Each structure stands twice: as C-alpha cells, then as structure tokens.
Amino acid sequence: MSPHDVWEAFNDPNLDGPGQLATHVRLSLIALAAATAAGVALGVAAAKLGGRWTAFMVVSVSNLGRTVPTFALMALVVALTSIGERPALAGLVLLGIPPVLLNAYTAVRGVDPAVTDAARGMGFTRLGVLTRVEIPLSLPLVFAGIRISAIQIVATAVLAAAVGAGGLGVLILAGLANSDDAVLLAGAVPTALLAVGTGLVLGLAQWLLTPRGLRPRTTSHTLAPHRTAPRPPEKDTP
Amino acid sequence: MPGTPATDAPPPGDVRAGTLELRGVTKRYGPTLAVDDLSLTVPAGKVCVLIGPSGCGKTTALRMINRLIEPTAGEILIDGTDVRRRPAARLRREIGYVIQQVGLLPHLTVAQNVATVPRLLGWAKARVGPRVDELLALVGLPPGDYARRYPAELSGGQQQRVGLARALAGDPPLMLMDEPFSAVDPITRERLQTDFLRLHRAVPKTVVFVSHDIDEAVKMADVIAVMRAGRLVQFAPPAELLADPADEFVADFVGADRALKGLALTRLEDLDLPPAPTVRRGEAGGDVRDRVASGTLVPIGGAVLATGDDGHPLRWVPVAAIGDRVEATPGRTEPLLSPVTTLRDALSALFEAGASHGVVVDGAGRAVAVADVATIGGGLAAPAEKAGDA
Structure with a gap:
C-alpha cells in the first residue's frame, strides 16, 4: 500500500472522498456555530446572572458532558430521534457546547473585579461594562474554548457516518469493514489533517482576537516607546 | 496646606470644583450599620481624608457619593444638588474615581484609558486627543512615550498616574480616591503623594480621599474625618487633630507617636x-x-x-x-x-x-x-x- 493507493481510494467514485470531506466540513461548521452560540450565551448569562449554585451546575454539567462517551451520546440521540443528519448534528452540538460554555463562564467570572469596579465608577452602564469591558476581556479564553470544541467536533464527526449522516467516517468504516487499509487511511488521514488544521487556524484566530494589551509578552519592560515593527492586524474592539 | 477650610479663598473660577455635603447619610446591612448618620461638608477645592481602622465605613461612605452603594437614609449633595437626581451612570461620569488597584482597562492603550470618560461624555474626537495628551503630561507621563503603551507595560506607580489622569480627564468637580497610593512601594507612594499635592494646587478639585495611614492623611488633607464603627468621631484640620484629639480613640488612632508628629510642627x-x-x-x-x-x-x-x-x-x-x-x-x-x-x-x-x-x-x-x-x-x-x- 502506497500513498498513491490511499489517494486512489480517496477519489474512488463509489466512496466519494471529496464529497465526504465536504460533508464532514459542513457538519462540523454547523455544529461548531451552534455550539458556540449556545455556549457563549449560556456561559455569559450564567456568569452575569448566576450565583454559587449556577457555578456548581455549570461546572458539573459541563464536565459531565465531557466525560460521557461521544459514541454513547450519539447512540442516545439516535435512540431518541432517528438516524440521519439531524441526530448527528445534535450529538456534535451537545459535545461542542461544554468547552465553550465553561470557558465563557470562567472568562467573564475571571475579569478582574477592580477593572469592572473602575469601569462602573467611571460611568459605564451595566450593559456597557458587559459589552465594552467583560466581553472584550473574555475573548481570548472564549476562543480557546471554541478551539477545543472545534477540534473535538471535527474528530468526532467521523461517527456521523455511523448514523447515516455521511462524512469521512464513511471511508473509515468501510475500510474497517473490509480490512482495506488504503480506504481506512483515505478517511483517517484527511480527518487528522482537518483536526490539526482547525487547531492551527483557530489558534491563530485566537491570537489575532486577543487585544494586544492582553497578549503574553516576553519583552514587556523593554519595549521601545516608538515601535517600528508592523503590528499584526487586530480586532477593533468596540 | 492645613488650614481652616471654610475661611480659605475659593479656587479660581475657571477650575470646576464642587462643594460636597453629606447629610445624615446612613448605610445599613441587615442589623449592621456600616455608616451611621454621617454628616460633613467638604468645601469646594479642598481635600478631605476619610480615615479610620478597617471596617469603619470609610470606603462605604466614599462609594455612596458616586452611588456605587446606595445609602439607606440621608442625602448627598454636590453643589446643592442631590446625587439621586440623575441616573447613576451619568452622575459617575462627572465624578473622578481612583481606586487602590487602579483598574485600568487592560485591553486598551494608556491613551484610550484616559479617553474613557470624555468618550462616555460624548466629547468630539478633536477635543479628546489634546485633552489626553494634556493630562498625561500633567501626571508626568510624556504622551509621546506612553500614550500607545498598554497598562501591562507600566510599573505600578505609572499605572496609578494613568489612573489619576483618567479620573481627571472629564474635568470632574469632585474626585473620589480610595486608598489610591496604598499598593505601591513607599518611595513611589511618597512621590505620588507629592505630585498629587502639586497637581491639586494647580487644579484644585474637591477631593474625598480614603486612607488608613495617618501620616498620609496629615500630609494630604485640608481636613481629616476620623471614622469609627460607621460614625464620624472627629472632623478637623490635621494640626488640630494632632494637637487636640477629640477622644481616646482618635488619640490612639493618630498614634502613640502623635506627640512626635506634633513635635515636627514646633521648634x-x-x-x-x-x-x-x-x-x-x-x-x-x-x-x-x-x-x-x-x-x-x-x-x-x-x-x-x-x-x-x-x-x-x-x-x-x-x-x-x-x-x-x-x-x-x-x-x-x-x-x-x-x-x-x-x-x-x-x-x-x-x-x-x-x-x-x-x-x-x-x-x-x-x-x-x-x-x-x-x-x-x-x-x-x-x-x-x-x-x-x-
């Protein structure tokens, strides 16, 4: 078996590697978007509105969500609904929420109370404190959560094939069933590359979204007053 | 600097400074009286230091002035107007606020931090920029060197200077300062105190300054309010406080060495x-x-x-x-x-x-x-x- 065999298997019209890759990416993106929206909303709401009990619940449920075996989760979703794309997405979304939720909650909770006190004391409204102080300061940690979530979703989306939703898992399952390593790898290698690539891209995005004042520094005390080095593009925080 | 506030000349007319008056201000937490019937008047342009042991209610009293804490009873007037007449956020934009931990917004540059209140007040951009530069220069941070830095790139003392500039940016008639110089080393503290006094002479705002350090109070204050268990026990200029403590508690608080402190005033x-x-x-x-x-x-x-x-x-x-x-x-x-x-x-x-x-x-x-x-x-x-x- 050579890389060529794997490439052949990937392009085999019956297996439709490129199509499965597209499906895989599409499922992952939809699941990630939904998990991010839900995780951020729940996390910020819990942090702003909740007390100790909420904190306990957030942490417990999130950790529980992360320890339930993914396959069991998907099997449960299938058992409760049916096979197909929707249960696969539901499973991936449920899997993707905890890291985002936990990080969003932790980030908002972790904003230095002196900073929010000063912000209120200067005359920010409560909404202003949230949108112009707490959320910008939470972005790096939230994005770290999104990144973890994305990698997990991309890797786990392989299981969507088992519930008939397609994706690169189709090739992996076929390869396993037929003991055909070329087919197996035609599914596994793109999946692995996709996961690694997702991690890198979102890692870069996380760095770019981190306000410069919050980035870890190695030369913080020796910075020249007038810097000449070009600054990387930076999100224009509100 | 110490003097009888009421008889001193008012500050120049072009500088905004307001008279602060507390009337029977009380804050109750359950059965506990954090601040108990506090009444005092700080004349425009004067520095009033609230001092007392921890838990005496001095910070609570301070935070009631800008409504970060709402009083249970009593009223607080700035130039005769009750602070509750306006929404809290609007009120706070016209009261400078400096805290011990500074609380600069770490994701914004020094210039953006100083510009915070003018922006909240809706100043035109053309007015904000020069104001920021002016204030940074005033607190001893040349804008060319510091405006584009981030808070994490500054020392503690420099951060507090930015905090001071930020509080002054909106030209507030009143400044509230909660142990602003307590978190820095003694040498830096001494410098910040001296610079603040210099600044205050140039721009005489009405200042309420919380401290637990009697030496700092004697140095900074036009008038010192000593608090104990939520009550005001003495309200007097520093020299009078040292020479004639109202009671045992004040004498104790002023220090076993209050005689020594007083001795520094006599030859x-x-x-x-x-x-x-x-x-x-x-x-x-x-x-x-x-x-x-x-x-x-x-x-x-x-x-x-x-x-x-x-x-x-x-x-x-x-x-x-x-x-x-x-x-x-x-x-x-x-x-x-x-x-x-x-x-x-x-x-x-x-x-x-x-x-x-x-x-x-x-x-x-x-x-x-x-x-x-x-x-x-x-x-x-x-x-x-x-x-x-x-």
Missing part, C-alpha cells in the same frame, strides 16, 4: 527653655559654689557646663569636682542643638547621642540653653531624681 525656639548652667574655664571654684548656693546657677544632675572664653561649650563638669578653678579640656557635649531644630529632630538627636540633655547653641556657637526630654515633651512629668547623668 526649640518656640519653647521656654532654661538657660545653660555655664561656667567659664578658669572661673574661681568659690564663685561657682556661691552661684549654686544662691540659685543663680542651677546644675543639671550635679554638673555645670564649662565653656571657653568665647562661650562655646567645652564639657560637663560635676560641681563637686571643681577645685580652686574651673578646669576643663574640650570633651563631650553632644548633642548640640539649634534654636530652629524641630522638637522631633531634637529628640531624635538626644536619643542618638544617648543623652538626656542637649545644649542649644546660637548662631555664633555660644551655649544659650539646655533642652531635655521632659521639656521637649512638654508637660511630661519630670522624674524626681535625675542623678549622675552628666
């Missing part, structure tokens, strides 16, 4: 010191004994001070050791004090020399008086016997 020439018991070298022993017997020469601890013909002190000589003539070679007469030495420094010199008496010499070096610990301490009961300390 030896202000005291009624006894003349130095001087004898000239070569003077007849009989004359010395006659003068002692007649009471015109009062030995200290049985000794008199021998001087040269020019009146310069030579050494202490026991009367009993004087024979036919006063004989003295130059010896130990430390410490030599000057009439303009402060009492605090005089005591320090005495302790350093391990002496109970110091010779006060005039500008020409002549011994003119003797200062001892009891006299400097003023009203201290002198020990019945002070033997053998010549």
